[in-house]
Amino acid sequence: MMGSGESRGGARPDFAVNLASRYARGTRWRTMFMLSTLLAIFFLCALIVTIVDDAFGYVVMVDEVDQDSLVMDGMRLETMEAPALRTVIAENLSPRRYRALEREKPFSERAQSDLHAVVLTEIVKPQVVATYTLFESLFDRNRIIQENLEANPDGTIIFRSWVTMHFLTDSLTAIPLSTGVMTAIKGTLLTIMITVLFSFPTGIAAAIWLEEYATDNRLNRFIQVNIYNLAGVPSIIYGMLGLAIFVRGMEPITSGSAFGVTSAGEMANGRTVLSAGLTLAILILPVIIINAQEAIRAVPGSLRQSSLAVGATKWQTIWHHVLPASSDRILTGAVLAISRAIGETAPLVVVGASTFLTQDPSSVFAKFTTLPIQIYQWTSRPQSEFRHIAAAAIVVLLALMLSLNAFAIITRNKLRKQKRFG
Amino acid sequence: MNILTRRAKVSSPLEVAVDSGESSYALEAKDLSVYYGDFEAVKKLSMGFERKKVTALIGPSGCGKSTALRAFNRMNELISGVKTSGEVLFHGVNIYDTDVDAVQVRRWIGMVFQKPNPFSKSIYENIAWGARINGYKGDFDELVENSLRQVALWDEVKDKLRESAYALSGGQQQRLCIARAVALKPEILLMDEPTSALDPISTAKIEDLLDDLKKRYTIVIVTHNMQQAGRVSDKTGFMLLGDLVEYADTKELFFNPRDERTENYISGRFG
Numbered sequence: 209m210m211g212s213g214e215s216r217g218g219a220r221p222d223f224a225v226n227l228a229s230r231y232a233r234g235t236r237w238r239t240m241f242m243l244s245t246l247l248a249i250f251f252l253c254a255l256i257v258t259i260v261d262d263a264f265g266y267v268v269m270v271d272e273v274d275q276d277s278l279v280m281d282g283m284r285l286e287t288m289e290a291p292a293l294r295t296v297i298a299e300n301l302s303p304r305r306y307r308a309l310e311r312e313k314p315f316s317e318r319a320q321s322d323l324h325a326v327v328l329t330e331i332v333k334p335q336v337v338a339t340y341t342l343f344e345s346l347f348d349r350n351r352i353i354q355e356n357l358e359a360n361p362d363g364t365i366i367f368r369s370w371v372t373m374h375f376l377t378d379s380l381t382a383i384p385l386s387t388g389v390m391t392a393i394k395g396t397l398l399t400i401m402i403t404v405l406f407s408f409p410t411g412i413a414a415a416i417w418l419e420e421y422a423t424d425n426r427l428n429r430f431i432q433v434n435i436y437n438l439a440g441v442p443s444i445i446y447g448m449l450g451l452a453i454f455v456r457g458m459e460p461i462t463s464g465s466a467f468g469v470t471s472a473g474e475m476a477n478g479r480t481v482l483s484a485g486l487t488l489a490i491l492i493l494p495v496i497i498i499n500a501q502e503a504i505r506a507v508p509g510s511l512r513q514s515s516l517a518v519g520a521t522k523w524q525t526i527w528h529h530v531l532p533a534s535s536d537r538i539l540t541g542a543v544l545a546i547s548r549a550i551g552e553t554a555p556l557v558v559v560g561a562s563t564f565l566t567q568d569p570s571s572v573f574a575k576f577t578t579l580p581i582q583i584y585q586w587t588s589r590p591q592s593e594f595r596h597i598a599a600a601a602i603v604v605l606l607a608l609m610l611s612l613n614a615f616a617i618i619t620r621n622k623l624r625k626q627k628r629f630g
Numbered sequence: 631m632n633i634l635t636r637r638a639k640v641s642s643p644l645e646v647a648v649d650s651g652e653s654s655y656a657l658e659a660k661d662l663s664v665y666y667g668d669f670e671a672v673k674k675l676s677m678g679f680e681r682k683k684v685t686a687l688i689g690p691s692g693c694g695k696s697t698a699l700r701a702f703n704r705m706n707e708l709i710s711g712v713k714t715s716g717e718v719l720f721h722g723v724n725i726y727d728t729d730v731d732a733v734q735v736r737r738w739i740g741m742v743f744q745k746p747n748p749f750s751k752s753i754y755e756n757i758a759w760g761a762r763i764n765g766y767k768g769d770f771d772e773l774v775e776n777s778l779r780q781v782a783l784w785d786e787v788k789d790k791l792r793e794s795a796y797a798l799s800g801g802q803q804q805r806l807c808i809a810r811a812v813a814l815k816p817e818i819l820l821m822d823e824p825t826s827a828l829d830p831i832s833t834a835k836i837e838d839l840l841d842d843l844k845k846r847y848t849i850v851i852v853t854h855n856m857q858q859a860g861r862v863s864d865k866t867g868f869m870l871l872g873d874l875v876e877y878a879d880t881k882e883l884f885f886n887p888r889d890e891r892t893e894n895y896i897s898g899r900f901g
């Protein structure tokens with residue numbers, strides 16, 4: 209017989225002594241969790257390093273026309289005044305090219321900096337003959353210099369950031385040194401605007417219907433299951449859908465001809481910003497619906513009851529209580545979906561993104577290209593310069609996405625605060 | 631004239647009550663049955679609630695008290711698969727009639743829940759919102775103050791009306807919820823175990839309130855706490871497995887139960 213005092217103080221035969229092994233198991237799991245996190249962080253760092261590696265580094269430039277041959281009155285190009293530069297241009301440019309540029313803007317009206325730029329791009333024509341990554345530039349500097357002393361004796365080695373102000377603000381050109389991503393940035397922003405305008409209201413409205421109004425019958429369960437399935441359909445299939453519906457089926461609307469828009473010279477035939485935006489919208493619609501549904505479902509039933517109990521209608525309950533209580537989660541889900549849409553490439557290729565578009569999209573009825581499309585095209589070019597501008601464009605795309613996410617987080621926190629102190 | 635339809639024109643059911651010369655009951659259930667699917671949670675309940683009295687519903691957990699209470703202002707409709715039969719008469723109108731509007735019913739028959747559930751709005755808005763959506767045309771500041779005074783909360787919150795209701799203690803939140811119901815000037819207040827989530831002091835405060843509130847409202851309170859029923863109610867109904875076993879004056883029911891099952895329950899032999 210074991211007295212109560214004995215069982216309190218001494219060993220209990222019913223229970224094995226196992227605390228140490230329980231802790232050991234916990235420690236093993238903890239290590240696994242930490243390793244998984246480290247692995248994820250490693251890949252993220254690797255991604256950033258590769259991009260930065262390509263976006264900066266030495267380039268070796270060789271001028272097609274030696275700048276020394278353009279010296280006039282002992283003055284080098286950089287120090288020349290406008291009249292001297294005009295003479296240089298007149299002397300060295302082919303008459304045909306001269307007339308073309310004169311027609312764009314008369315040389316007599318151009319400022320010194322503009323004239324200098326013309327001399328550089330039209331006459332001197334610096335060419336990139338070799339490029340190096342950031343790592344090579346940092347750790348292999350001597351080899352680079354050595355190599356180029358032999359191969360390009362009159363080349364200049366300069367450290368170049370491929371992300372430049374010009375790169376951000378200029379339109380697309382065929383020359384990697386002078387090309388810009390403005391066309392693609394505008395295309396991305398316009399496309400995403402269409403996507404947001406269409407998918408947010410539609411997706412949230414559908415979620416409200418499914419959560420608050422739809423009765424639990426076979427048809428609605430079927431719809432629900434299919435929304436889940438649609439969220440998993442590969443994006444390229446949405447591209448086919450967009451091609452069939454928006455580009456072909458709704459051509460008069462998506463090309464703008466139904467609204468009397470006839471953008472001269474641009475025959476987009478429905479392959480427009482509008483079609484691209486709508487395609488991305490239906491692509492992320494299921495995700496937005498599912499996220500919003502989950503957000504609405506997370507609103508406690510007691511909140512609905514308290515509203516209905518004071519004689520509110522269902523709509524007033526949804527509008528004044530359910531939506532404010534779930535808006536932060538709805539927004540978070542929607543922005544995540546938008547982030548996915550910004551990076552989509554395949555469906556837009558199918559819908560007919562332009563391969564080489566030098567004109568910024570002027571309206572939603574214009575032809576389009578987007579940042580991922582542009583990156584995709586640049587990475588598929590063999591010349592090394594394109595690899596670097598692709599990296600630069602990736603930097604821009606990531607910055608765009610991060611600022612979108614930051615905006616979303618700020619808005620969400622604001623909504624959270626309102627939720628507590630509305 | 632029906633006061634509970636979508637287009638009801640009267641501003642108070644009393645206007646109708648006066649000339650319709652109806653029964654003394656503020657609310658009367660007749661053969662009320664409530665089903666969850668095939669399960670009959672409330673069985674042919676017939677009972678009347680007297681004007682300006684507190685009626686308690688007691689019984690062991692799961693006997694159908696909450697279900698019955700929710701049937702009195704059509705809150706059961708929010709639960710899918712609920713079927714209701716029988717009648718609940720309010721001013722001579724069956725609230726389950728096809729031309730009666732559930733929103734209008736809840737506007738006249740308010741409800742307070744087990745767990746305090748204030749809106750995620752300011753204290754002021756918690757009270758003003760219900761009145762506003764129901765088209766209240768009077769002075770809102772006055773309404774808010776009045777309602778808060780009725781639940782003895784005014785002095786505690788008058789300096790922080792614009793703060794979130796969540797900043798209040800559980801007991802204060804529950805009194806706010808009562809004030810919110812009272813602000814609509816309802817006729818009947820249904821309370822489902824309003825103190826079971828509260829500490830003894832907050833509970834005592836709310837029990838004290840009921841004495842004041844019954845001067846203006848007819849109150850039906852569900853409780854599993856027999857002492858509470860004894861303290862606050864004028865009449866008590868004892869439910870068991872969906873049946874109303876006994877319904878009498880509270881004193882009568884507690885000291886002189888006629889049914890053996892009531893006696894067993896009251897003397898703590900089960901439940």
Ligand SMILES: Nc1ncnc2c1ncn2[C@@H]1O[C@H](COP(=O)(O)OP(=O)(O)O)[C@@H](O)[C@H]1O
Pocket residue numbers: 666671689690691692693694695696697698709
């Ligand atoms: N939403 C529901 N669905 C199905 N059965 C329910 C539901 N709510 C309550 N019930 C059942 O109905 C009976 C009465 O429940 P309830 O009214 O909550 O009891 P009480 O409030 O007296 O504890 C119980 O048997 C319970 O299991």
Ligand SMILES: [Mg+2]
Pocket residue numbers: 695696697
């Ligand atoms: Mg209950």
